[in-house]
Each structure stands twice: as C-alpha cells, then as structure tokens.
Amino acid sequence: MIDLHIHTTYSDGSCTISNVLKEAQSKKISTISITDHNTVSAYNELENNEIRSLYKGNIINGCELLTSYNGELIDVLAYNFDMQLMLSYLNANYLTLEQKHVKEAEMIKEIYPKSPLYIDRSLLYPSLDKTLSAIHDVGGVAFLAHTFAYSEAIVSELENIIKEYKIDGFECYHTTFTKEQTQYLLQFCNDYNLFKSGGSDFHGENKINHNMGIGDGSLNINEDLIKDWYEQPQIKK
C-alpha cells in the first residue's frame, strides 16, 4: 500500500511529521509522500535521522502547488524533484500569509475599488503553464490533483489540458473519488500514456474520513501504480 498525498502541520494538516511517520509505519505503508500546500518545509525535519527512522518505508519528495487555470484555482501535485531547487522556486513564487494579506488589500484598492468583497485570488498564484515548467525544471513530475474537485469545465477539458499543457499524469485514486471516477482516470491515463498517482489527502483531524492509506476505508493503492515513474531505491547489501 502507498499513500502519496499527505498533509502535516506545515500546511493545513493536524499531525506533526513524527506522528505522520509513526502512523505510516504502524499501517505498514510501503511508500509515502508528504505534500503540504506550497511548501516543502516538512522535509527539513526528515533530515533528522531520529525522525526519519520512525518510518522504514520510502519517502518520495512531494508538494501540492496551488495554481491558476482560466481564472480558477487548481492543485498540482509535484513529486520526485530536487529539494533545494523546489525550495528556491517556492520561495520566489509563493507569497507568505502576511504578503498575501498585503497584496489582497492592494488589489481591493487598485483593481476593484467599487466592489471590495471580490478578489480574484487566482491572480495571487502562478499559472498552470508556469507551474508545470517549474516542476520539470526542478526535475519533478506533475500530476493534476483530485480532478473531480473543480468546476465541470475542468473535467470536460481534460483532453485539451493534456494537449496544451505538459502535465505528466493524474491522481487516479483519492479518498473522495467513486470507483467509477477512479476507473475513468485510470483508463484516461492508459489511453494517453500518462503517469498515475494516488493518495488519501490525509489531514489528520482536519479532514474526517481521509485516513492515511485507506481514505474512507476503501482505498488501497498498489505500489505498481507508480512503477513507470518511480523506481524504489534498492536496499544496499
């Protein structure tokens, strides 16, 4: 079993890194990825051997990047990238919470002086195009996260999206997907030769029924899903 979509206290999850690792170990999950929103800070802690040793399985570098696409905000999951390069990209392209508040205040004044309640937040985030290029530049692979969580337009445009953008694959398994939705995406990826990923979107107590590894109870993602883009490190003899 693998789980490539996990949040910690470094974004909006309720569990610390240590608790995430302990839970992954107790559930015998073979490969995980910690995918906090627009940050890779959690990975600093994994440099600490004592913390890293809480979990015996593989950890794939990961991050979930909020991205603008046609005025809508969508999430792109990046995996298996160079950590230092990704850190530099995030620092240069994502605002801190404080910077975001300042920017929003400016936007209210400058762009929408007559309607202060509306802010187009998609203007605060890098475009899909830019995000995908950046993920490739830092050596990673890019997946559209939870495809069915967005407007109808996104689902109906999947073919156009893969033609126009260099997206590598889709998150085919997610706690919120029905069996039919998962089947649809698996088939779509097969038809267009795209990579597949999957995860629970675990947030600890901040999202009920998104349990690590098993989602709402029915998730059980096999390691084979990712074998065409991730090679498990060989154990040194």
Ligand SMILES: [Zn+2]
């Ligand atoms: Zn997520």
